Amino acid sequence: MVDADQTFVIVGGGLAGAKAAETLRAEGFTGRVILICDERDHPYERPPLSKGYLLGKEERDSVFVHEPAWYARNDIELHLGQTVDAVDRTAKTVRFGEDGTLVHYDKLLLATGAEPRRLDIPGTDLAGVHHLRRLAHAERLKGVLTALGRDNGHLVIAGAGWIGLEVAAAAREYGAEVTVVHRGQTPLHSVLGPELGQLFTDLHKEHGVRFHFGARLTEITGQDGMVLAARTDDGEEHPAHAVLAAIGAAPRTSLAEAAGLEIADRALGGGIVVDERLRTSDPAIYAAGDIVSFPHALFGTRLRVEHWANALNGGPAAARAMLGQEVTYDRLPYFFTDQYDLGMEYSGWAPPGSYDAVVIRGDAGKREFIAFWVKDRRVLAGMNVNVWDVTEPIQRLIRSKARVNTEALADPHIPLDSLVS
Incomplete structure (x- = not known):
């Protein structure tokens, strides 16, 4: 066991970071644990944001990893709404917050997650353009779907991945009109291929979702700051009162890059390069969750996995490795969805x-x-x-x-x- 006077810093307040902090205490670490989150909400799980919570079937409090009092009870120094802007690997410090607070670490865990990719087209500054990654996004979108359902409004979704389809299902349950614009010919092609993608096309069409395949959005038009329509590169125009950009997520690796850590090639999914112990190119720094490119011996390649189970299992694995335990992170990718x-x-x-x-x-x-x-x-x-x-x-x-x-x-x-x- 590491010395009790050591300080472990975790950057990132999602599921991976929170479960890592929990594991450190469960494994008997008595040193200082600092958890820095750039959101003002306590660490929470993301699946409900496009599933139960968005549908109004789960309460807001159900999304949190721990009750708020848990952190103080377990002597976790929790910093909410604070952004880490620098890691000094030589001095072993991180700098965070508006006042530039410096804190020393003996071991550092990066669990900064991913961020939604943005539509690079005119009109994305309109009030009715949305993303879904954070709890605040889900709260806003929940209100939008309620209003669209009440007023027979139209939602256009760019992207037919998991988030796009889950929000499409939720929107239809609220009663909104939904059009999904997708570059490919079937949803979820990169995961399921054409054989099973058609299953989801048929499912959503049965529930009234319209698909526009083989196209991408080129412009969102509006009036008085509000969305009116979405145009595609083949000349089509879809009426819209709101637009959701669901075109994937990118790993938040800028902090790691600035610190000089090794980053995987974008063609391989990007992410911070780690070994089987989730250790980065710096032996005092570990990484877990969406940002990690880890070697998977079973498939003979590096994987970067953006799903809930990777955060749930990766955070604890990294924590045990930080404590000097023998760890081989080789979990099979796993995810789930509920639609209709x-x-x-x-x-x-x-x-x-x-x-x-x-x-x-x-x-x-x-x-x-x-x-x-x-x-x-x-x-x-x-x-x-x-x-x-x-x-x-x-x-x-x-x-x-x-x-x-x-x-x-x-x-x-x-x-x-x-x-x-």
């Missing part, structure tokens, strides 16, 4: 071009099935749709690298565990 009456979990990694086939077990027409992405008869990823309690066997199958009989894989009467030799 469809619930889904996905495990693994199988970008388009990496697999030979998609094998379906169950009834895709009824949206009760498991899909497997397979390469050389080995399962790279699995997605269970309205089929539950199968995440563990799916992940065991992926980790086993076992060559499977694809007919058996497709047969729901054959237990998944029996396919792992």
Whole structure:
């Protein structure tokens, strides 16, 4: 165990940072723990922002990682609404806040997360243009969707990724008219490929969402500071009272870059380069969550994962590594979504071009099935749709690298565990 007089600083007040602080105390660290958050809200989880909280099915307090009193009770020095603007690796200090407070660290954890990519087009300064990343964004958007539903208003969403589709589902439940503009020909192409992307197209069309594929927004027009319409590069114009930019997120690595830490190539997803212990190119600095590019031995490549489970598990793993424990961070990517009456979990990694086939077990027409992405008869990823309690066997199958009989894989009467030799 490290000495009790040491100071561990965590920069970033999301799930990864908060769970790292929790783990340090749970593992018996008695030194100083400083958690610096650039938001004024206590650390919270982000999935409810586009799911239960946005829909009004979860209370605001349910999103927080810990109750506010937990931090003082566990002797966590929490600084809310404070931005770290410099890391001095030689002096081992971070500078934060308007007054330029300097604090020394023995170990530093960067968990600064990601930020939504911006639309670089005319009209983004209008009042009705939104992003969804922070609690304040969700609160504002919740009010917008309520008003759109009440007044039969139109929402245009740029992007058909997870955030775009989840907000589309929420907007339809509020009663708003929704148009999704997307460059590709199917939603979620980078994750699910064309085979399963169509499933989500059909789902949303059944609930009244209009799609405009193969196009991108080029201008948002308005009057008196308010949105009136959104134009695309193929000459179409969509009526709009609000626009949501949901075109992805970028890792917030500027602090790490300024400190001279190694950054992964953008073609590989960017992010701070770490080893299997989540340690950066500076042995006193660790990183966790959305900003991390970590080596995954199972897939033989570096991954940067922006999902909830990565923050949930990565923060504690980094904390244990900071304490000198043996850590190998090799969690399988995992995420979930809820849209209308469809619930889904996905495990693994199988970008388009990496697999030979998609094998379906169950009834895709009824949206009760498991899909497997397979390469050389080995399962790279699995997605269970309205089929539950199968995440563990799916992940065991992926980790086993076992060559499977694809007919058996497709047969729901054959237990998944029996396919792992």
